Amino acid sequence: xxxxxxxxxxxxxxxxxxxxxxxxxxxxxxxxxxxxxxxxxxxxxxxxxxxxxxxxxxxxxxxxxxxxxxxxxxxxxxxxxxxxxxxxxxxxxxxxxxxxxxxxxxxxxxxxxxxxxxxxxxxxxxxxxxxxxxxxxxxxxxxxxxxxxxxxxxxxxxxxxxxxxxxxxxxxx
Numbered sequence: 001x002x003x004x005x006x007x008x009x010x011x012x013x014x015x016x017x018x019x020x021x022x023x024x025x026x027x028x029x030x031x032x033x034x035x036x037x038x039x040x041x042x043x044x045x046x047x048x049x050x051x052x053x054x055x056x057x058x059x060x061x062x063x064x065x066x067x068x069x070x071x072x073x074x075x076x077x078x079x080x081x082x083x084x085x086x087x088x089x090x091x092x093x094x095x096x097x098x099x100x101x102x103x104x105x106x107x108x109x110x111x112x113x114x115x116x117x118x119x120x121x122x123x124x125x126x127x128x129x130x131x132x133x134x135x136x137x138x139x140x141x142x143x144x145x146x147x148x149x150x151x152x153x154x155x156x157x158x159x160x161x162x163x164x165x166x167x168x169x170x171x172x173x
Contacts, residue, residue, distance in 0.1 A: 004146045006056050007066045012143030015073060018150070019063040019085055020103055020113070020137055022095035029092050030057045036088035037065070044084075046077030053081065061103075061111045062135070063096075066142050102159070103135035104128065111135070123163045130155030130165050 007014065025033070034055060041053040046069055053067040065081060067073060089096055102119040106112040107127075114122065122128040132154045139149045154165050 018137035040084035
């Protein structure tokens with residue numbers, strides 16, 4: 001999927017929050033989350049200034065919320081969005097995972113989730129390589145999303161350094 005088309009109405013410096021769902025989302029889940037957040041976005045404000053917010057769900061697993069305001073969004077404004085996302089998730093029966101969990105594509109191309117120790121074992125076992133696609137829910141701007149920072153190969157991501165994922169044999173390239 002190309003993420004360059006998402007949030008076309010937002011500038012590159014728009015804030016971005018990524019919420020990984022605790023399970024794959026159905027179309028009904030996605031519709032419920034979008035509906036609840038659409039209602040929230042209608043009234044979202046930060047110190048009396050209207051925040052423009054938009055949400056997209058990608059890969060059937062990640063809720064992406066982008067926001068822009070002329071100036072910074074206050075802590076209270078951010079807290080309001082976190083509460084809205086939590087409430088929308090609770091109403092839809094969806095929990096949100098910590099971004100410290102590792103998200104990657106498995107051998108069948110599905111989004112897989114693993115705690116860091118389990119991911120490390122998969123690296124050691126050769127199940128995860130430098131070519132495995134990984135997700136980085138810690139990015140914070142729409143520009144980073146557009147630049148490809150959300151999904152990349154493990155070898156080109158912080159995952160490669162942190163988990164010491166061996167580079168591919170150059171003779172195989």
